[in-house]
Amino acid sequence: MDLNAEVDQLVRQSQTWIPLIMQYGSRLLLALLTLAIGWWLINRVSTRLGKLAGLRADAALQGFISTLSNIVLKVLLFVSVASMIGIETTSFVAAIGAAGLAIGLALQGSLANFAGGVLILMFRPFRIGDWIEAQGVAGTVDSIQIFHTVLRTGDNKTVIMPNGSLSNGIITNTNRQPTRKVVFDVGVDYEADLQKARNVLLELAQDPRVLSDPAPQAVISTLGDSSITVSLRLWVKTADYWDVMFMLNEHARDRLKAEGIDIPFPQRVIRVVQETATQ
Numbered sequence: 001m002d003l004n005a006e007v008d009q010l011v012r013q014s015q016t017w018i019p020l021i022m023q024y025g026s027r028l029l030l031a032l033l034t035l036a037i038g039w040w041l042i043n044r045v046s047t048r049l050g051k052l053a054g055l056r057a058d059a060a061l062q063g064f065i066s067t068l069s070n071i072v073l074k075v076l077l078f079v080s081v082a083s084m085i086g087i088e089t090t091s092f093v094a095a096i097g098a099a100g101l102a103i104g105l106a107l108q109g110s111l112a113n114f115a116g117g118v119l120i121l122m123f124r125p126f127r128i129g130d131w132i133e134a135q136g137v138a139g140t141v142d143s144i145q146i147f148h149t150v151l152r153t154g155d156n157k158t159v160i161m162p163n164g165s166l167s168n169g170i171i172t173n174t175n176r177q178p179t180r181k182v183v184f185d186v187g188v189d190y191e192a193d194l195q196k197a198r199n200v201l202l203e204l205a206q207d208p209r210v211l212s213d214p215a216p217q218a219v220i221s222t223l224g225d226s227s228i229t230v231s232l233r234l235w236v237k238t239a240d241y242w243d244v245m246f247m248l249n250e251h252a253r254d255r256l257k258a259e260g261i262d263i264p265f266p267q268r269v270i271r272v273v274q275e276t277a278t279q
Contacts, residue, residue: 031084038077046070110147116163117146126173133172135165179211180241182234184248187227189262194220194228200255201232204248209240227264 046069121144126132130141132151137159139151149166151159174180188197198218205216214235222229236244253263 027085031081034084035077035081038080039074042070042073042077046073112164113147113162116165116167117144117148119167120144120149120163121146125171126176130173130175132174135161135169137161174241175238178238179235180238182232182236182241182244182248184232184234184245184252185221185229186232186252186256187224187229187263188256189264190228192228192261194230196259197230197256197261200259200261201230201252204251204255205232205234207244207247209236209244211235211237 046066049066049069120126126141128141128143131139132141137151137153139153139157139159142150142152142158144150146163148163149161151161153159184201186197186201188194198220201218202216205218210216211234216232216234218230218232220228221231232248234244256263
């Protein structure tokens with residue numbers, strides 16, 4: 001008799017919890033299936049996003065975008081799975097938003113540098129090996145990171161520049177164009193033969209590193225206080241710019257002097273007036 005009572009009680013209890021098991025078990029099974037499929041899809045999507053970014057960006061940005069998208073999508077996946085099970089996610093989402101806001105306010109400078117790094121890596125205003133001038137610093141680009149860019153100056157100093165200020169300022173890239181214009185100015189005496197001075201400079205431009213198109217020009221650019229400025233203007237390959245400039249500085253004086261053309265020093269006339277002492 002006792003056994004029958006226990007069986008009846010068990011049956012009555014089963015009629016209560018079996019529907020609950022069926023209800024929540026199906027939810028749990030569906031949630032686990034969604035988690036597995038979503039996890040697999042997120043890994044595929046984040047990898048594809050990284051590859052798409054790598055078509056126009058640096059490898060560092062490719063890896064960062066892949067990792068960031070993977071984390072964000074997986075957080076959204078966990079929130080969705082929790083909601084499917086029946087867990088209230090409103091407060092959870094609010095906590096994530098508040099935490100994100102707090103982190104953003106605490107890392108304003110770093111986030112600005114990150115955004116600048118993304119822009120630099122995406123649009124490539126300069127590349128590794130370029131000589132740039134920005135923020136009062138000039139040097140060769142050694143590396144481009146997410147948060148900063150490393151420059152090596154002409155005297156071999158390492159300068160680390162934050163990408164936020166670098167991306168928002170003026171950048172002069174001397175390596176972007178394949179050719180550069182050399183403007184070489186030299187002052188000659190007012191008594192000098194200007195045509196002869198122009199010919200001397202044009203003869204100096206007969207160098208294999210000087211491009212013939214456009215042709216070199218020698219013009220009279222300025223009538224100064226103590227000299228006339230003759231300007232030689234020519235085009236060279238970007239890699240030859242400084243070598244040609246140094247060559248002109250080295251030979252211009254001797255060639256002009258050999259032709260009897262003087263390069264005057266700046267002069268200043270001082271007149272002294274002596275007043276006669278009154279008796």
